[in-house]
């Protein structure tokens with residue numbers, strides 16, 4: 352999706368707004384810019400372990416060397432290892448439903464039902 356902002360109002364207003372914003376384009380991004388760009392411009396990324404929709408750098412899991420992975424979320428995967436080392440979706444739900452319910456701000460029962468439906472579509476459990 353192109354990030355074209357459409358300020359409301361006349362063209363003149365839009366033009367002057369653009370002008371005003373141009374010089375304040377944030378510089379000195381460095382690593383932060385990279386982190387922000389990790390999700391930017393990609394298709395919507397879902398954790399392939401729990402289905403979490405990852406949007407910002409803290410959402411992404413990390414490899415052992417600290418690089419981000421687009422495949423897993425930070426809750427499921429960090430420092431190159433899964434938080435729940437299990438080999439079936441059922442075992443995962445049992446082990447992870449509490450943390451995922453908290454993450455989704457949902458009741459545990461509803462989260463468990465949702466996960467039963469969602470997990471079979473994800474790469475880790477396919």
Ligand SMILES: [Zn+2]
Nearest residue numbers: 398401424427
């Ligand atoms: Zn996850």
